[in-house]
Amino acid sequence: MAGLTFWTALLSLTARSVAQDYSTSPPVYPSPPTVGINWEAAFAQASSFVSNLTLEEKAQLVTGTTGPCVGNIGGVPRVGFEGICMQDGPLAIRQATYASVFSAGLTAAASWDRGLIYLRGLQMGEEFKGKGSHVALGPVVGPLGRSGYGGRGWEGFSPDPYLTGVAAEQTIWGMQQAGVQTSLKHYIGNEQETQRNPDKSANNNTIEAVSSNVDDRTIHELYLWPFANGVRAGTSSIMCSYNRINGSYGCQNSKTLNGLLKTELGFQGYVVSDWAATHAGVDAVNAGLDMNMPGPISGFPNASFFGGNVTQAVNNGTLNESRVDDMVRRIMTPYFWLNQAEYPPIDGYEPTLNSRYPPYQYSFTLGSSNVDVRADHAQSIRDLGAAGTVLLKNTNNTLPLKAPSTIGVFGNDAGDVVDGLYFSGASFQQRQGYEYGTLPVAGGSGAGRLSYLVTPLEAIKARGAQDNTLVQYILNNTLITQPGGLRTIAPVPEVCLVFLKSWASEGSDRVSLEANWNSTAVVNSVAAICNNTIVITHSAGLNVMPWANNPNVTAILAAHLPGQESGNSIVDVLYGTVNPSGKLPYTIALNESDYSFADITNSTELQETEDPNAWQSNFTEALLIDYRHFDYYNQSVLFEFGFGLSYTTFDVSNLDIEPTVSGISPYPDAAPTVPGGNPTLWQVLYVVNITVKNTGDVAGATVPQVYLALPQIAGSVPTPKNVLRGFEKVLLQPGQSLTVNFPLTRRDLSYWDVNLQDWVIPSGAIGVNVGFSSRDIRLANDFVVVQ
Known part of the structure; x- marks a missing residue:
């Protein structure tokens, strides 16, 4: 209970002190320690494990090393720990032999099918475990999909945060049910590949990575939203991104790591850097980075921002050993939670595939080569x-x-x-x-x-x-x-x-x-x-x-x-x-120029710049990406978000909106933060009920969708006209009808108030629009939560 009291006090302190304005990233310190919420038994094991380690061994456990996998944490044989193997990626064990290649995240999102998305995660997890990989580097919710030009949008799910959040939690539940840690990535604002890393100019000056400059309401309602789903689903780790966010690199941004992720969302696992996304040692540690990958600095195999620098910093008093202990606890708690001390060996062929490094020594026990993990997938x-x-x-x-x-x-x-x-x-x-x-x-x-x-x-x-x-x-x-x-x-x-x-x-x-x-x-x-x-x-x-x-x-x-x-x-x-039942997880516009609201900066002037901080990507469209943009400006499109035909036809009727509680306050109750944030944000306040009917002559599945129209907020960025807040895939025989229920949580009904630094239900009428796409609305009504 004492841990929860500390956690609540820290949340209150941070909420008062980190109100964020556009293009700034205020400091948030210290990095809050994990208390193992929902993982209490494993946390106790991790704490006992840490108490038996030397400082040098602790530093080793937070620092990547060469080894048979894409990412490796070396073993500590003295205490019976063999190490941790990390492998790409979001749709397959990327480099493995005799493994399946699943559908991309984009395809999973287009199915709008929770069950199939969960099964995909479960079967991928089984294959990762069968190859001896403790951690799967996925799923992807960043990039969210601000721009259709993004080179990695297909790895994730959809530019809609609600659909992406559902797909992420189903994937995480599936993979971790199989016994594999997920690493939800890339946190946060990682919306382009162009200039994602610093590079050198013609005059050999360092040109910093692009800075994604995002206002506080937008980062909460768009880009942080699916990460909240993932944290609530219990993801073991979060991978921080290459880009800067409001001027500060993602893997040493104390506002996003300590403030948003570890405090506001109550994340209990560990933050791992994207490969070579670490640019500092002590500063990154204090800002919330827990694990540095791949460990060695590029081009300097015997040097690292972590490793020996962590040991030295503790010994000279510039870093508290308690913070290092917390890093190791965060890393080891999911390991014990998923019982990974009892685990299949790493496929013996893996070192041959992971050829980025010269020959090395490692503590891992290798098993048979070319293990076939495809099963009946x-x-x-x-x-x-x-x-x-x-x-x-x-x-x-x-x-x-x-x-x-x-x-x-x-x-x-x-x-x-x-x-x-x-x-x-x-x-x-x-x-x-x-x-x-x-x-x-x-x-x-x-x-x-x-x-x-x-x-x-x-x-x-x-x-x-x-x-x-x-x-x-x-x-x-x-x-x-x-x-x-x-x-x-x-x-x-x-x-x-x-x-x-x-x-x-x-x-x-x-x-x-x-x-x-x-x-x-x-x-x-x-x-x-x-x-x-x-x-x-x-x-x-x-x-x-x-x-x-x-x-x-x-x-x-x-x-x-x-x-x-x-x-x-x-x-x-x-x-x-x-019978086709897929629905678009994005909007197809009439013309390519219609997507200019979220251009990816790539001008000749920037390509030739000598200004270290020239690469600035201002998210001035704020909340208005994809269908939110086209709807807000009443712009015609070719095929709208959520659209998809069938070989049969469907209809909806009998819209009913039922409150589940009475006397609802516009503000969430004060409560100890748990993974996913304030637990009252996830409380179901209303249920939308409809009847769906197959009006055609063949069996088929459809996806009824619920959109909410929240009031505009004075003095804020524009509120979208409609936001997705519910969907369900329904299989119906010809003539069959079915009642479908859509729970609406407090978070679904709220906006982020930048002054109060909290989620608030707006006063006035909230519209409920139900149909088969963002523009095929068949039923509409409204209700008032707060007068």
């Missing part, structure tokens, strides 16, 4: 790939296909890859070799090593053989767009399938929102000869579709990044084995 990967495919257009019920006599398959995304099954590469400009072959995942540390890949063409051929369908194909985009390039296709197919793709990767941002490799010309060329052209996109993010209204384009499917079962997933949807 292929079917659920196939299921999620189909569930995350969004049907955007279906003129005259073109789909599902019904045993056509002839099919034409076109585009460089349809066939097999020609440059290997490991999508590790960097920017689009550097990876022109990825021109040929379907895109199951994108590149960088969020990728995976495929053990096999089912391509769309392969799966279409197999299905065509069942139906005695003639399947013709041309996969060369350059040939397709040349005059006469399609002359070898005869007869003209009854159905023409065009497969497009958009590459993206860690390390660079996208240069266009159109699909790559002359995609518009490919569609137009095929549609000119085929009046039944179906376009399928595999994309690392959203695509604008300048060909969408071509009358010969009769159907459009956004298939995102489905993973290793790509071809099977899309054929399941094309032929109606699976």
Whole structure:
């Protein structure tokens, strides 16, 4: 109880002292110690463990070292501790052999299916554990998706914080149920790859990383929101990001680490740096960083910001050993909580794959090589790939296909890859070799090593053989767009399938929102000869579709990044084995220029700057990203957030809004902070009830969505017209009806008051809008919580 009293007092002190104005990052010290809330037994084990360590051993446990994994904490054999193995990433054990490559986070979000997202996390966790990895570096909620040009948006879920928060907590629950620690990343404001790290100018001056400058209300209601879900779900660690936030580097920003994360959200685990995102020793430790990865300073394998510097700082009095003890407790508590002292050995082939470092000595016990951890996960990967495919257009019920006599398959995304099954590469400009072959995942540390890949063409051929369908194909985009390039296709197919793709990767941002490799010309060329052209996109993010209204384009499917079962997933949807139920987790605008509200700064002037602090990204759009922007300015779009068609039809009725408590105060009750923040923020205050009915003639699933319209707040940044605050995937037989309930928590009904430094329910009417997308609203009402 004494620990909770201290925690409550510290929260009160910090809330009064850290009111944040735009583009500043006030200091918040000291770093609050963990008290092991919800992990009490493991915390006691960790405390006992720490009491038996020397100072040098403590310093070792907070410092990465070379080893068989992507990230390694060395063992302490004297106390029976072998160490900690960390592996990428958010959709697969990135570099492992005989492991599955799951659908991307973007695909999971497009499914809007809690159960499938949880299962994805559980099965990924089983594979990480089977390979001996204690920590999975994921899931991703930063970048949130401020800009569609972001190179890593596909690793996360959606630019909507509510949808992303739900997907994050389901993933964390699943992975940690399997016994693997999650590392929720990248914290915070990490919304671009351009200038994410400092570099050198032409005159060898250090140019600092981009600073994401975010106002206090926006950081709470947008970028911190899904991290709160993740902390409440019990994530073991949080990875801090490369960028600066309001002028201070993410891994030594005391406001975001000590203030927001450890105090306001009550985070009990450890903060680990992104690889080489540490720029200081004692300053970073005091600001809230608990673990430095990979440990050695780049180019200096025997030097580290932590390690011996931690020992020296304690000995010379510049760092309190109690803070080092807290760092080790934070690291070891999840280890004991998940019973990782009893754990499979690291795959013996791993050192061969982790070739970034020269030969080294390590304390880990290696097991057998090339352990097959894929189990029966292929079917659920196939299921999620189909569930995350969004049907955007279906003129005259073109789909599902019904045993056509002839099919034409076109585009460089349809066939097999020609440059290997490991999508590790960097920017689009550097990876022109990825021109040929379907895109199951994108590149960088969020990728995976495929053990096999089912391509769309392969799966279409197999299905065509069942139906005695003639399947013709041309996969060369350059040939397709040349005059006469399609002359070898005869007869003209009854159905023409065009497969497009958009590459993206860690390390660079996208240069266009159109699909790559002359995609518009490919569609137009095929549609000119085929009046039944179906376009399928595999994309690392959203695509604008300048060909969408071509009358010969009769159907459009956004298939995102489905993973290793790509071809099977899309054929399941094309032929109606699976009734499409995916919904867009972002907005598709009419024109690329419509996304200018969140440009990623990349001007020639900045590229050539000699000003160390020139890279400033001011989030002036505040809360108005994606559909919030388009709705606020009444701007037309091509396909709105939450949109997705089905092979059947649905309706909603009987909107009812019921309070669950009476006498609601606009302010949350004072309460000891627990993981996720003030527990009263998670109290359900209202329940929205509706009836959903399948009004068509085939079974199918749909996603009713609840949006709230909160009043505008005087003197604040603009409040969005509508914000998502509830959804549920519902499977219904023809004619079947079902009552669906949507709980609304205090947090759902509140805004962040920058003066009070607290969540407040606004006075006046709150609108409730229910429908099947952000603009397909079927039912509306309002209610008043606070007069």
